[in-house]
Amino acid sequence: MKDTDIKRLLYTHSLCIFSIILSIFIPSFFLENFSILETHLTWLCICSVFVTAVNLVLYLVVKPNASSKRSSLSFKVTRFVKCCVYFLMSCFTFHVIFVLYGAPLIELVLETFLFAVTLSTFTTVPCLCLLGPNIKAWLRVFSRNGVTSVWENSLQITTISSFVGAWLGAFPIPLDWERPWQVWPISCTLGATFGYVAGLFISPLWIYWNRKQLTYKNN
Amino acid sequence: MRLGSGTFAACCVVVEVLGVVLFLRGFFPAPVRSSSSSKHQAEPPAPEPSAGASSNWTKLPPPLFSKVVIVLIDALRDDFVFGSKGVKFMPYTTYLVEKGASHSFVAEAKPPTVTMPRIKALMTGSVPGFIDVVMNLNSPALLEDNVITQAKAAGKRIISYGDETWVKLFPKHFVEYDGTTSFFVSDYTEVDENVTRHLDKVLKRGDWDVLILHYLGLDHIGHVSGPSSPLIGRKLSEMDGVLMKIHTALLSEERETLLPSLLVLCGDHGMSETGGHGASSTEEVSTPLLLVSSAFERKPGDIRHPKHVQQTDLAATLAIGLGLPIPKNSVGHLLFPAIEGKPMREQLRFLHLNTVQLTKLLQENVPSYEKEPGFEQFKISERLHGNWIRLYLEENNSEVLFNLGTKVRRQYLDALKTLSLSLSRQVAQYDVYSMVVGTVVVLEVLTLLLLSIPQALSSKAELEVPLLSPVFSLLFYLTFLVLSAVHVIVCTSTESSCYLCSLSWLTAGGVMVLVSALLCAVVSALTKVLVRGKLLSKNAAHSNSRWSELDLLILLGTLGHVLSLGASSFIEEEHQTWYFLVSTLCLALCHDIYRNYLPGDDCEPQRCLHVEGGFDGATPALQDKNTSSAVLELNRGCKSPSSLGTLRGYEKWMVLASPWVILTCCRLLRSLNQTGVQWAHRPDLGHWLTRGILEARFVYVFVLGILFTGTKDLLKSQVVAAGFTVKTVGLWELYSGFVLLAALLLRPHNLPVLVLSLLIQTLMAKFVWKPLRHDVAKVTVMHYWFGQAFFYFQGNSNNIATVDISAGFVGLDTYVEIPAIFLTAFATYAGPVLWASHLVSFLSSEASSSSALSHAGFCYALIGSFPVSAYIILVTSLRYHLFIWSVFSPKLLYEGMHLLITAAVCVFFTAMDQTNTKS
Numbered sequence A: 001m002k003d004t005d006i007k008r009l010l011y012t013h014s015l016c017i018f019s020i021i022l023s024i025f026i027p028s029f030f031l032e033n034f035s036i037l038e039t040h041l042t043w044l045c046i047c048s049v050f051v052t053a054v055n056l057v058l059y060l061v062v063k064p065n066a067s068s069k070r071s072s073l074s075f076k077v078t079r080f081v082k083c084c085v086y087f088l089m090s091c092f093t094f095h096v097i098f099v100l101y102g103a104p105l106i107e108l109v110l111e112t113f114l115f116a117v118t119l120s121t122f123t124t125v126p127c128l129c130l131l132g133p134n135i136k137a138w139l140r141v142f143s144r145n146g147v148t149s150v151w152e153n154s155l156q157i158t159t160i161s162s163f164v165g166a167w168l169g170a171f172p173i174p175l176d177w178e179r180p181w182q183v184w185p186i187s188c189t190l191g192a193t194f195g196y197v198a199g200l201f202i203s204p205l206w207i208y209w210n211r212k213q214l215t216y217k218n219n
Numbered sequence B: 001m002r003l004g005s006g007t008f009a010a011c012c013v014v015v016e017v018l019g020v021v022l023f024l025r026g027f028f029p030a031p032v033r034s035s036s037s038s039k040h041q042a043e044p045p046a047p048e049p050s051a052g053a054s055s056n057w058t059k060l061p062p063p064l065f066s067k068v069v070i071v072l073i074d075a076l077r078d079d080f081v082f083g084s085k086g087v088k089f090m091p092y093t094t095y096l097v098e099k100g101a102s103h104s105f106v107a108e109a110k111p112p113t114v115t116m117p118r119i120k121a122l123m124t125g126s127v128p129g130f131i132d133v134v135m136n137l138n139s140p141a142l143l144e145d146n147v148i149t150q151a152k153a154a155g156k157r158i159i160s161y162g163d164e165t166w167v168k169l170f171p172k173h174f175v176e177y178d179g180t181t182s183f184f185v186s187d188y189t190e191v192d193e194n195v196t197r198h199l200d201k202v203l204k205r206g207d208w209d210v211l212i213l214h215y216l217g218l219d220h221i222g223h224v225s226g227p228s229s230p231l232i233g234r235k236l237s238e239m240d241g242v243l244m245k246i247h248t249a250l251l252s253e254e255r256e257t258l259l260p261s262l263l264v265l266c267g268d269h270g271m272s273e274t275g276g277h278g279a280s281s282t283e284e285v286s287t288p289l290l291l292v293s294s295a296f297e298r299k300p301g302d303i304r305h306p307k308h309v310q311q312t313d314l315a316a317t318l319a320i321g322l323g324l325p326i327p328k329n330s331v332g333h334l335l336f337p338a339i340e341g342k343p344m345r346e347q348l349r350f351l352h353l354n355t356v357q358l359t360k361l362l363q364e365n366v367p368s369y370e371k372e373p374g375f376e377q378f379k380i381s382e383r384l385h386g387n388w389i390r391l392y393l394e395e396n397n398s399e400v401l402f403n404l405g406t407k408v409r410r411q412y413l414d415a416l417k418t419l420s421l422s423l424s425r426q427v428a429q430y431d432v433y434s435m436v437v438g439t440v441v442v443l444e445v446l447t448l449l450l451l452s453i454p455q456a457l458s459s460k461a462e463l464e465v466p467l468l469s470p471v472f473s474l475l476f477y478l479t480f481l482v483l484s485a486v487h488v489i490v491c492t493s494t495e496s497s498c499y500l501c502s503l504s505w506l507t508a509g510g511v512m513v514l515v516s517a518l519l520c521a522v523v524s525a526l527t528k529v530l531v532r533g534k535l536l537s538k539n540a541a542h543s544n545s546r547w548s549e550l551d552l553l554i555l556l557g558t559l560g561h562v563l564s565l566g567a568s569s570f571i572e573e574e575h576q577t578w579y580f581l582v583s584t585l586c587l588a589l590c591h592d593i594y595r596n597y598l599p600g601d602d603c604e605p606q607r608c609l610h611v612e613g614g615f616d617g618a619t620p621a622l623q624d625k626n627t628s629s630a631v632l633e634l635n636r637g638c639k640s641p642s643s644l645g646t647l648r649g650y651e652k653w654m655v656l657a658s659p660w661v662i663l664t665c666c667r668l669l670r671s672l673n674q675t676g677v678q679w680a681h682r683p684d685l686g687h688w689l690t691r692g693i694l695e696a697r698f699v700y701v702f703v704l705g706i707l708f709t710g711t712k713d714l715l716k717s718q719v720v721a722a723g724f725t726v727k728t729v730g731l732w733e734l735y736s737g738f739v740l741l742a743a744l745l746l747r748p749h750n751l752p753v754l755v756l757s758l759l760i761q762t763l764m765a766k767f768v769w770k771p772l773r774h775d776v777a778k779v780t781v782m783h784y785w786f787g788q789a790f791f792y793f794q795g796n797s798n799n800i801a802t803v804d805i806s807a808g809f810v811g812l813d814t815y816v817e818i819p820a821i822f823l824t825a826f827a828t829y830a831g832p833v834l835w836a837s838h839l840v841s842f843l844s845s846e847a848s849s850s851s852a853l854s855h856a857g858f859c860y861a862l863i864g865s866f867p868v869s870a871y872i873i874l875v876t877s878l879r880y881h882l883f884i885w886s887v888f889s890p891k892l893l894y895e896g897m898h899l900l901i902t903a904a905v906c907v908f909f910t911a912m913d914q915t916n917t918k919s
Helices: A002-025 A040-062 A073-100 A109-131 A135-141 A150-169 A186-209 B005-027 B078-082 B084-089 B091-098 B115-124 B130-135 B147-153 B165-169 B190-196 B199-205 B217-225 B230-254 B313-321 B344-365 B373-393 B398-427 B432-451 B468-472 B474-493 B505-539 B549-564 B568-572 B574-597 B620-631 B634-639 B647-674 B685-691 B693-719 B724-745 B748-772 B776-793 B805-809 B817-828 B830-846 B852-877 B884-918
Strands: B002-004 B068-073 B102-108 B158-163 B176-180 B210-215 B262-267 B286-293 B307-310 B462-464
Touching: A002 A040, A002 A150, A002 A186, A040 A109, A040 A186, A073 A109, A073 B647, A109 A135, A109 A150, A109 A186, A135 A150, A150 A186, B002 B005, B005 B432, B005 B462, B005 B505, B005 B852, B005 B884, B068 B230, B068 B313, B078 B084, B078 B091, B078 B102, B078 B262, B078 B286, B084 B091, B084 B230, B091 B102, B091 B230, B091 B286, B115 B147, B115 B165, B115 B313, B147 B158, B147 B313, B158 B165, B158 B190, B165 B176, B165 B210, B176 B190, B190 B210, B190 B217, B190 B230, B199 B230, B210 B230, B217 B230, B230 B262, B262 B313, B313 B344, B344 B373, B344 B398, B373 B398, B432 B505, B432 B852, B474 B505, B549 B574, B549 B776, B549 B852, B568 B574, B568 B884, B574 B647, B574 B748, B574 B776, B647 B748, B647 B776, B693 B724, B724 B748, B724 B817, B724 B830, B748 B776, B748 B830, B776 B830, B776 B852, B805 B817, B817 B830, B817 B884, B830 B852, B830 B884, B852 B884
Parallel strands: B068 B210, B068 B262, B102 B307, B158 B176, B158 B210
Antiparallel strands: B002 B462, B102 B286, B262 B286
């Protein structure tokens, strides 16, 4: 059970990584002058869309969590609407946090917000896919020893690594190297992306490595 | 001997302060200064010495040159002119060097080999010390006596083209100028075109006396592509053309005037093999110095090996050449070849002027100047000179006169050399010996603190300090002997002066005793820790308390901050580091709080969120409301408690919201002082207070009253043992006295900082630390972090220029030194001091255990001394960095001051702790 889960985890994660790589290369076929640094906002949008789409598709195909009992259409619709509301809310929360961290309040609003959207895509979207709009489950997953499956464990790792990546991404901003990627929020978005990719990459390996020690309540 | 950990920490920090002071003394050697340098009064020039018969030549000698052109080529290395490159690319200059009427030298620049200090050295003849920068509070204008100012005062018309550093250093000195900036390093053509385009016009016009041209292009090429780049050759040819143009123009003009003119070609610093500069390698310090004038004799024969002189010698030579008094602080000596062609009487007169100036400087800077060999030589040569003058006035036999004159001249030259050498030795280098001793002391203290963590933070808060055993141990005596031997060897062998050697033997011995005693203490602590570690591993009793996220953050934050001090940009933007850390701290606290108070916590099952089913469609509205209000802001959080009803619920919401309130406050404060200008003109209470002297004194009375009652309560609690509450009240009164003083001293627009600081302190104390029961160490570190952040919220930075000196004048009619220093220091460090005193008051009123205060003192000492120790090592290794003066040195001073404040705080902690234990 566990080994197959880990294998599936690996495949899904490699798909996610692949989608991010695609989001770097595909747009240059359709858009002129596309590059990550110069048309950064476009790339952010495309990357978020790609990652969201892949996550949704994977969720529908793999169905990692046990399907809920009720599956009426109205329930699904409310659930979907709730998910959207949660996503937007997380975007705004991230935006507020960035401003509290010192991002400019009025200038560069679009940039800051798109960074919030990207970070939400890396963190909130997988959470919504896996756990649904259920704050209680979220809190359980992100508190210590609250993980109940391989999927949740990997979710924890990728989310935290995205956050840490974004956090570390702020470090080069004050340096006087005068590089194009030091402009707000490019270094942070790149940091978040690297963190996310690293999380995707590391989590299956880490889980595989520690599969003996990890015991989940449900398994 | 048993010591409380607070006392121990206080002692350690005090010793550490000594170490840092020693380091600073070595790092910033006292500059050689003439005491009258501040007043620019023209002293009468020294009259010609005479024995018996009076000489009537008391005025300054007339100028030797009518016009002086200084061509300064940035980063011109000596081999670019005298080496194979010079022969290849600078044919005209080579011709001048080899066959023309010129004198060529290799001028040695002193580190830091950076443009601004080098220009200062060229024009003042002094070796500028960092202390100058501090004294001038970063005002860019050069206030010291220098050739340019003297020339301006003598009515010379000066023109400057080139690097705008000149315009900044000498504002209003030039009748005409055009500054070029060295900001665009990749531009190496425009920057020089902008200088050369003026040349034709200016050379034709001829209504000037001094022309200064500073070419930056070569330096830019060096920075971009290094000294072996093909661009260098092209640039050198261009410069050769410029020189030829100037020289021919000067020659054609000379025919009309009586006096010859002087063309000086020099470089401010050299270029390392990678193209940079700033350090002290031979390539960086060797610059060519070429004096060209028709007054000089043509000397046939090639000069492959020019004489080595100091860069500072140019100032004296220029002053003599222009007929100006030699700058007072100049340590250089006249370049004798420049005056060789003059009659003997004039030569001797010039040499005498220079010697008198140097001797005066020596008298003012060296207490035992009479023993200096240079001084004796000066006396002898002056006497001989007097005799010569008498003979000369008596019109004696010319043969005798000439022979005696040569002898006097030789005496003078020797005296000059000795004097100049002993003066420049005073400032020349970093005093590495003192720096090393200081660093060793600091590091030993830090190791001692680190090693005693487990003991000091135990519940007893006491630790065994073996004082007697090290004093009698063999190791102690051995180290002491070795150190004394090293001291003797260093002091007898070293050429440059060092501070420790100039101390009396007793004091130096005291330092050695301190170093070796500390070493023994470290060794004994180390063995103790090792033994204990073995015992622990035998017992195999792992305490499986994992590090919480907060611990991890605190540790990583401290380490990260220390590491960030190695980069100049991070020092310049240190406030960003602290804001970032504090924001992260708030988020971590938030996480901590939510984990404790939101569902999932089993000890509070009555929580409303817990009741809801996750998938229940009926309650999502309420759930959303709750979470968003908890996550977003205070306002909604305040509305929702009505649904919770109880007061307890209200408190809970306050707890949940307080990190966000604090974050918002920090964000507001951060924008307050970034754009501090727009708030400054608002009239408010603080404005009124800073203006009036009477009102300020009124407030002083109150502050003193509050401080007095506070101290009285404290003393009462100590003497009468009246109980716990009196002491706490006394502490809080002290705290409010500090707050009031800060309110008086801070600039009006900074009062919001104070208000929000009080708000944050209250929120943190009431809703974060108390309910979450953080341990003392964490609370201390958080106080420290917030104190640092508030240091920057106040508008401070790591630049000396932001120190608000006006605070020192509040309530004083005139400048009174001691209160002014105290008030300025308090106003600058108001944030850290307020947070520290809040920590004391908070802990003493809330403390669960009696050892809280001494734990806090220990932690404060440790976290305060960690960055200083690391920074000292960083700065030592970066002492030849390009920004050592502009960025690292001010930060070093700030760190030293901060350590002093930390020491004061630790002593305060200990005093409080003592009263505590007594009562």
